[in-house]
Structures are given as C-alpha cells and as structure tokens.
Amino acid sequence: MTLRLYDTATREVRDFVPLEEGRAGVYVCGLTVQSEPHVGHVRSGVNFDVLQRWLRHSGYDVTFIRNVTDIDDKILGKAEALGRPWYAHAATMKRELDAAYAALNVAPPTYEPAATGHVPEMVELIEALIEKGHAYAAEDGSGDVYFDVRSWPAYGELTSQRIDDMEAAEDADPRGKRDPRDFALWKGRKESEPSTASWPSPWGRGRPGWHIECSAMAGKYLGSAFDIHGGGVDLRFPHHENEQAQSRAAGHPFASYWMHNAWITTAGEKMSKSLGNSLTIPSVLQRFRGIELRFYLVASHYRSHVEFSFEALEESAAGFRRVEGFLDRAGEVEPGALPQGFVDAMDDDLGTPAAVAVLYDAVREGNRLLQAGDAAGARERAGAVRAMLGVLGLDPADPAWGASSRAEDKAQAALDMLIRARMDERRAARENRDFALADAIRDELKNAGISVQDGPDRDYQWSLD
C-alpha cells in the first residue's frame, strides 16, 4: 500500500503522487506570533510534524517550510496595548512558540521564513498580478492594492463556493474596491501605525496583506508548483482560497494537495475565545509532560474535532505511562521493524488512532511475554514499540525530551539512595512479617509523592507521582 492522503480540494483520500519522484515539498501555515501559544495552536504543529516524520520514514526527501507571520493588525494592536514596539512583541511571542514546539518535540522545519523578511518577493508577485489584470491599486489614494476576484473565474474552487453566494466582508472599507469580496494584497500605511511597520513599494509605503505572504514564501522556497499545503481548517477560507487564487492567477500551479487539521476546542468553543490562560502550553506543561500532551494530540486523527479536557488528557496520559512502563521493564533495545498494521494505518491518511491501537497490541503482547519469562520475545516487541513511537515523535528515549540537567541527575541519584534505604527497611519489616511497619513506609513515600512497587524478591521500582 502506498501513502494516501485526504485532499481538501477534491474532498477524497487519494494516492500521494509527488511532483518529483522521491521528493516532497510541504508548506504549512505557521502562526501569527501575537499571543502565547495554546493547545489548539500546537495541534497543527504536531499534526504536520507527524506528516513530516512519516514522509521521511517513507523515504521521501522532504523540504518542509513553515512560515511565521510577524506583522499584522493583531500584533500591532497588542504591542501598542503593551507599550512595546511591535517587532519586540512579535519576537517575544516567537520565542514562546519555539519553546512550545520544542517541549512537544515538533521537529524544526527545513526553513522558517518570516513575512517581514519577504516583502520584496511579495511586491514582485503583486506587480505580476497587476500586469496580468488580476489586481489593481485602489483609486481612493489609500495606497491599498486589491486582488480582483471577478477577474479570476476559478475563485472559490478550493472551498466550492460561488462568489455571489458569499457574504461580503462587512467591516471592510468598501472604498476603492471594485467588489466587496476583493481582498487586500497590500495595505497602504495608516498615519496611526508606527513607521517601522511599513515598507517601500510602487504604491507607496505600506505592509503586505496576510494572504500574499504565504504565496510569496511558498513560491520562493518550494517553487511554482509543490506537493502539499497544510494548515488549520479555519484557513481554508479565505486564506487558502486566496493564496491559491493569487498564485494561480500569477501563473503558478501551486499546491497539488491541501491538508487541513481540525479544531481542538474547550467547553464547546474555540480556544482563542476561551477566557483565562490555563490552556497555554506553559501552563498545561505544569500539569503534564510534553510527551503526554503530544501523545494525547497524536492519538486522535488530525481531521477529527477534539474537545479538549484535562480529564481526557489524564486518561490518555495514563495509557501512555503503561507504554513507558513496558519499555522500562523490557530493558534497553534499539528500535526494530514497524509492524505492518502500523504502516498500513499511517499510509491511510495518517491513521494515527489505528496506529496507536497497533502500538498497544505490541505493548500488551510484550508484557505478556515478560510475565511468561520470555525476555527475548519481550525485547523484540519493545523494539517494535520504540520504532512506532519514534515515527510518532513519542520515543521516551529521544533526547529531544530533555536530557535531564546535571542538577536533576544529582537530585535523582540522591532520591534514589534515600528511597533505597527506606525500601531496605521495608523489606526487613516484610521479612519479619511486620506488615504495619511495611505499609507505613510505603505510605510515607506515597505521601512524599513517591510511588513504589515491589514484589516478593528484592527488586522494586519507584516513580514520582
């Protein structure tokens, strides 16, 4: 079976056929760095990271581009409210985003272009569109440039909408537009905006519209035509529709496949609307490890809507700890071969839920072998488990999860020694059949946040709750 992907444009799962044998060009819309990243933001990062890893595993030479929008209305607005320069605020939020991706083991893209670094490319693209009669400078002297949707008959093809059925943007200032649905390619500078937020152009100083950024950057790094374009479902319209219209109107074939990840909501609403900041990545990471959050995100299909809850995250984490427990018990092994069921699941539009089911099958089988005393058999299963986890970016042994710092190592060693002393006492108590004392010791450790497990022999294991 070959890799099959759901293409939003054709609304069907179809074989992935790259433009060039053995290579895959992928462009994913990254974030607008305007606020702290929350769980919803990183879902896209994790989902497309899985795509990237699976393509690589499947033998493709992948060029993965994920942009950063570092100039837009929200950034300007928030920076002003904070009394900081917009670029400083954007840079701060970019670092937060990087930290969030790192905490979730989202591999860095091949390149991560920023919008502000590609204004000349955008201007060039806009000029080409004007020349071909698909864009025009506003006649009201605003310095805006708009894309002429009526000039492009295919407009609406990505989301199967007809221009006449669309609601016109109400807030958009209709002045200077030929059709209310025309969208801005270039925004003339407004007096109220900082001068640092504008660049020279043939139409006067201004800044690029949101959609043109991605067309220009995808074209620059992936070429006129490339394989996969991804992003969140909300971007289908207008962002992706507009991107495709611009690029194709300018003569570029653009993306062959469109992939969109579904939303993750809380209490039935978008995270961006939910109050408070309990769902920002740093705050979630105070309660769960990055690997647990990533497992939770990977265990559901990227096209399925997920209703986030800490209860569900806890259940998912409990399951993942069982996987880790097996690996701990099986001993160190190198990643082995992937079970065919896993490969088939992943090839079927990145069927991570089915892939995770195969993972659990291997864990259960491995535990069973371990219990039966078949250490070699168990290690083989452990090798498969590690291989599967590796593809999903969930291998606990991956140094990306943070090789513990030196200080942590020392603390760990110190704790280990203290616990060993208490466990020696506990074993002595058990041998004397003083179970009250034995239980008291275990309870004492439990109260300190340390869970211990022991059997009839000398062996025991401990872990922090």
Place this chain on the structure above:
RNA sequence: GGUGGGUUGGCCGAGAGGCGAGGCAACGGACUGCAAAUCCGUCUACACGGGUUCAAAUCCCGUACCCACCUCCA
C-alpha cells in the same frame, strides 16, 4: 442565504456494507502478606424515523440537534 463536517458503549476515541479498533474507568480472576504493576476475563455501542440489501454504525430519503467557515483565528 452559501459551503463543509459531526451525533458511536460509563468516559475518550477509531471504523465507513458482513470479521467485537484501541485506550481510560469499573467489576471478576491470576500473581502478591496486602497493595501497586502486569496479564486473562466481563461490560456487544453506533441521534431518531423510513428505505435499499442475503447482510447497514457504514449506502439512500427524511427529521432533530451540534459545530466550523463565509472579516483579521491552528
């Protein structure tokens, strides 16, 4: 008004005409001094009403409810 998606067992969450996905929880058993961990077993579900079919959670028609997008959101 237009476009797209959804409703699955106590909970989470796959599947998309016929073989009990999987996880979490619970309960029973094995193992343990007792626990924990692990394994075995139990819990046979697909919003509602029709229809097609030898066979429907899956296809068709209808109904109800939910969600997303159609202005800046992953």
